[in-house]
Amino acid sequence: xxxxxxxxxxxxxxxxxxxxxxxxxxxxxxxxxxxxxxxxxxxxxxxxxxxxxxxxxxxxxxxxxxxxxxxxxxxxxxxxxxxxxxxxxxxxxxxxxxxxxxxxxxxxxxxxxxxxxxxxxxxxxxxxxxxxxxxxxxxxxxxxxxxxxxxxxxxxxxxxxxxxxxxxxxxxxxxxxxxxxxxxxxxxxxxxxxxxxxxxxxxxxxxxxxxxxxxxxxxxxxxxxxxxxxxxxxxxxxxxxxxxxxxxxxxxxxxxxxxxxxxxxxxxxxxxxxxxxxxxxxxxxxxxxxxxxxxxxxxxxxxxxxxxxxxxxxxxxxxxxxxxxxxxxxxxxxxxxxxxxxxxxxxxxxxxxxxxxxxxxxxxxxxxxxxxxxxxxxxxxxxxxxxxxxxxxxxxxxxxxxxxxxxxxxxxxxxxxxxxxxxxxxxxxxxxxxxxxxxxxxxxxxxxxxxxxxxxxxxxxxxxxxxxxxxxxxxxxxxxxxxxxxxxxxxxxxxxxxxxxxxxxxxxxxxxxxxxxxxxxxxxxxxxxxxxxxxxxxxxxxxxxxxxxxxxxxxx
Amino acid sequence: xxxxxxxxxxxxxxxxxxxxxxxxxxxxxxxxxxxxxxxxxxxxxxxxxxxxxxxxxxxxxxxxxxxxxxxxxxxxxxxxxxxxxxxxxxxxxxxxxxxxxxxxxxxxxxxxxxxxxxxxxxxxxxxxxxxxxxxxxxxxxxxxxxxxxxxxxxxxxxxxxxxxxxxxxxxxxxxxxxxxxxxxxxxxxxxxxxxxxxxxxxxxxxxxxxxxxxxxxxxxxxxxxxxxxxxxxxxxxxxxxxxxxxxxxxxxxxxxxxxxxxxxxxxxxxxxxxxxxxxxxxxxxxxxxxxxxxxxxxxxxxxxxxxxxxxxxxxxxxxxxxxxxxxxxxxxxxxxxxxxxxxxx
Numbered sequence: 082x083x084x085x086x087x088x089x090x091x092x093x094x095x096x097x098x099x100x101x102x103x104x105x106x107x108x109x110x111x112x113x114x115x116x117x118x119x120x121x122x123x124x125x126x127x128x129x130x131x132x133x134x135x136x137x138x139x140x141x142x143x144x145x146x147x148x149x150x151x152x153x154x155x156x157x158x159x160x161x162x163x164x165x166x167x168x169x170x171x172x173x174x175x176x177x178x179x180x181x182x183x184x185x186x187x188x189x190x191x192x193x194x195x196x197x198x199x200x201x202x203x204x205x206x207x208x209x210x211x212x213x214x215x216x217x218x219x220x221x222x223x224x225x226x227x228x229x230x231x232x233x234x235x236x237x238x239x240x241x242x243x244x245x246x247x248x249x250x251x252x253x254x255x256x257x258x259x260x261x262x263x264x265x266x267x268x269x270x271x272x273x274x275x276x277x278x279x280x281x282x283x284x285x286x287x288x289x290x291x292x293x294x295x296x297x298x299x300x301x302x303x304x305x306x307x308x309x310x311x312x313x314x315x316x317x318x319x320x321x322x323x324x325x326x327x328x329x330x331x332x333x334x335x336x337x338x339x340x341x342x343x344x345x346x347x348x349x350x351x352x353x354x355x356x357x358x359x360x361x362x363x364x365x366x367x368x369x370x371x372x373x374x375x376x377x378x379x380x381x382x383x384x385x386x387x388x389x390x391x392x393x394x395x396x397x398x399x400x401x402x403x404x405x406x407x408x409x410x411x412x413x414x415x416x417x418x419x420x421x422x423x424x425x426x427x428x429x430x431x432x433x434x435x436x437x438x439x440x441x442x443x444x445x446x447x448x449x450x451x452x453x454x455x456x457x458x459x460x461x462x463x464x465x466x467x468x469x470x471x472x473x474x475x476x477x478x479x480x481x482x483x484x485x486x487x488x489x490x491x492x493x494x495x496x497x498x499x500x501x502x503x504x505x506x507x508x509x510x511x512x513x514x515x516x517x518x519x520x521x522x523x524x525x526x527x528x529x530x531x532x533x534x535x536x537x538x539x540x541x542x543x544x545x546x547x548x549x550x551x552x553x554x555x556x557x558x559x560x561x562x563x564x565x566x567x568x569x570x571x572x573x574x575x576x577x578x579x580x581x582x583x584x585x586x587x588x589x590x591x592x593x594x595x596x597x598x599x600x601x602x603x604x605x606x607x608x609x610x611x612x613x614x615x616x617x618x619x620x621x622x623x624x625x626x627x628x629x630x631x632x633x634x635x636x637x
Numbered sequence: 638x639x640x641x642x643x644x645x646x647x648x649x650x651x652x653x654x655x656x657x658x659x660x661x662x663x664x665x666x667x668x669x670x671x672x673x674x675x676x677x678x679x680x681x682x683x684x685x686x687x688x689x690x691x692x693x694x695x696x697x698x699x700x701x702x703x704x705x706x707x708x709x710x711x712x713x714x715x716x717x718x719x720x721x722x723x724x725x726x727x728x729x730x731x732x733x734x735x736x737x738x739x740x741x742x743x744x745x746x747x748x749x750x751x752x753x754x755x756x757x758x759x760x761x762x763x764x765x766x767x768x769x770x771x772x773x774x775x776x777x778x779x780x781x782x783x784x785x786x787x788x789x790x791x792x793x794x795x796x797x798x799x800x801x802x803x804x805x806x807x808x809x810x811x812x813x814x815x816x817x818x819x820x821x822x823x824x825x826x827x828x829x830x831x832x833x834x835x836x837x838x839x840x841x842x843x844x845x846x847x848x849x850x851x852x853x854x855x856x857x858x859x860x861x862x863x864x865x866x867x868x869x870x871x872x873x874x875x876x877x878x879x880x881x882x883x884x885x886x887x888x889x890x891x892x893x894x895x896x897x898x899x900x901x902x903x904x905x906x907x908x909x910x911x912x913x914x915x916x917x918x919x920x921x922x923x924x925x926x927x928x929x930x931x932x933x934x935x936x937x938x939x940x941x942x943x944x945x946x947x948x949x950x951x952x953x954x955x956x957x958x959x960x961x962x963x964x965x966x967x968x969x970x971x972x973x974x975x976x977x978x979x980x981x982x
Contacts, residue, residue, distance in 0.1 A: 164982055227857035325846040330982040341712030342812045343972050344740035428876050488713055495720040585709035586717055601686040601708060606849040606872040
């Protein structure tokens with residue numbers, strides 16, 4: 082093949098041999114070509130999962146159609162357009178900010194000799210464990226016009242009020258700090274798997290490390306950045322806690338008002354559908370950007386130690402950067418939580434740590450992580466291996482739940498659960514089902530990104546040597562994509578730990594979790610009682626995160 | 638084949654974990670399936686667990702009834718009940734405000750007279766469909782470092798004065814606030830209510846998500862006054878001590894600014910534990926429970942013979958406007974008005 086030197090070892094999709102080549106006749110040959118290349122059961126599984134993810138949307142459509150006049154009024158209200166514009170501004174700013182923080186941070190913690198980089202890596206993901214309402218509350222306490230910071234500045238400098246955190250600025254900053262880990266994790270998983278040849282070729286041709294990063298590494302990271310950025314954008318779109326506390330009106334605030342003070346399900350459903358429309362646009366934008374970005378590593382690329390970039394005089398600025406991000410995103414909320422806790426204990430609060438809630442949270446989160454990763458595999462495999470309208474459609478469908486306000490997903494599953502699945506209504510089964518619907522795309526994104534690094538020829542080679550398809554997948558592909566699977570499981574775990582609206586609506590009766598304990602306490606201004614479970618949440622989330630980061634090292 | 642599987646398991650901790658998790662999941666799911674909810678009292682509580690759980694424990698102790706409580710926001714629970722319809726497992730709905738009860742009014746059954754008569758007329762549904770459980774007064778919370786009661790106007794009208802520009806905090810999405818505006822419309826009429834809202838909006842109030850952050854912001858001095866329910870302040874005083882720089886100001890001129898709102902409870906038509914449900918409502922209106930509301934949550938008890946917390950003014954002295962709280966369920970016009978003046982998104 083005539084290729085520029087740097088591209089040796091990579092091949093573009095479409096150049097692979099058909100999957101069936103070399104195998105003897107099988108009944109699958111009777112199927113149309115596009116179905117034949119992966120087992121039918123895989124397609125059926127993927128369709129079932131995507132269908133499940135679309136249930137809440139179906140529910141919203143039903144509710145909106147029930148009283149279409151109200152629904153249309155809500156959709157075509159001029160205010161809806163204004164809120165749409167506000168939501169879009171916030172999404173663009175938060176997504177850009179997250180990418181700008183997360184990509185350098187991921188690169189620094191994987192590829193360079195940054196001191197304590199594994200510790201930074203764990204600390205950089207943990208903000209994902211902080212519920213947005215807790216994060217926002219903590220930031221307001223710390224940096225509000227009359228927050229802790231102002232208090233410290235008042236005596237020495239006479240500063241009576243610091244600039245407002247409220248509005249677009251504050252919402253942007255807080256949401257960036259809470260959601261950049263989505264990009265950080267997907268980019269990291271990919272960085273570990275990138276074969277070093279191209280970068281080394283660039284370096285050996287005399288290009289600077291910066292030039293190599295910009296021209297080689299960064300383009301190879303686009304799929305991962307895109308996947309992470311999409312999650313950030315959808316999270317921003319569906320978040321309620323942070324925007325409500327930071328006084329920035331977005332869709333979720335209007336939807337929340339319709340449910341909670343107007344008790345109007347029809348217009349709430351209609352507005353949720355508009356929100357879903359925004360989500361679909363975002364999903365399509367990402368898909369469009371992703372189209373050409375598809376890389377497989379060469380099947381024969383040697384797995385070897387890649388060179389660690391020496392930061393040299395950049396060590397200090399890089400450490401400061403990591404430190405500032407960690408301080409703001411993790412240090413400030415944790416500090417404020419500890420402050421509340423201590424203040425509460427001093428005021429005589431006791432029995433603050435509720436281990437039943439911790440146990441329930443961990444239990445639900447493990448189920449959710451396992452179930453979501455399993456559910457995500459068929460869709461991920463098909464969308465990577467068999468790009469086409471159907472597989473792409475299935476993959477996009479999986480994002481629907483994530484983009485919806487949790488309350489809409491919860492009510493949608495109440496609607497279907499009580500009618501068609503009475504036996505599992507208000508049991509852990511339906512709750513875990515809800516988590517799968519909500520967090521599926523997080524898992525799909527991480528698994529996809531790591532699958533893109535695996536050449537399907539490896540699996541085909543195993544099959545031509547007599548392994549079954551399942552066996553080949555489990556023994557050849559799974560070990561290679563393990564970082565992706567682990568990242569997916571840990572992200573779903575963290576997200577489930579802090580999930581609130583669906584847990585409240587669908588949880589088995591009397592099974593409080595850390596998230597519901599935090600909510601119920603914060604709701605009544607019991608700050609110490611909210612702080613204790615919040616800290617437990619962060620600690621419990623730190624454990625799997627540390628495991629993940631340490632595994633990354635040993636799997637290299 | 639067996640060796641292959643054991644090899645797989647042995648070499649691959651991922652599979653081992655997966656297998657174990659599945660077994661655990663099935664075990665837990667089966668065990669939780671075993672407890673059938675028949676025979677247990679199922680309560681949907683829009684009031685939060687931190688306040689209500691101790692009360693439930695006392696009820697269980699006193700009656701031997703096993704109560705299961707589903708805690709969530711009043712709005713979310715009302716929507717859940719509507720989706721569940723006649724299949725709902727709930728027996729009782731305990732709501733934060735009459736609006737939540739109004740949303741599901743078609744799903745509840747009339748209550749016994751002897752239950753209803755324990756609370757004053759104004760604190761229950763005219764059709765006996767729900768009964769008020771505790772009262773909370775609307776009030777003005779003010780920052781004690783910046784203001785003293787003499788600086789505050791007699792009625793809510795005073796806050797439309799331009800001198801209050803940038804000093805007010807409110808929570809227009811909050812249910813209690815909207816109930817107060819509904820009361821305003823009933824007492825003042827639409828035009829005067831609109832004028833008042835426009836006057837406040839012109840003073841560029843800080844908008845908070847609900848009562849708690851409004852009180853917090855008043856205490857910190859971010860704003861100087863906030864329109865809230867009275868009892869949140871007492872939570873802050875308990876946790877932050879007497880140094881918390883905010884106090885309640887009960888408007889001496891009365892009017893809608895001192896409306897008293899109620900939490901309420903109803904029994905669902907589909908309740909399969911009707912007698913237990915009745916005993917629960919009976920307990921909520923007992924001396925024991927009413928004392929709990931008075932002492933622990935600083936709310937106003939609604940039955941005769943139980944005194945409110947001594948720091949609070951008497952309900953009579955509040956100049957409570959004479960409005961029927963059940964009329965406060967009419968939220969649609971209020972919401973439209975709030976949108977019209979730009980207070981709601």
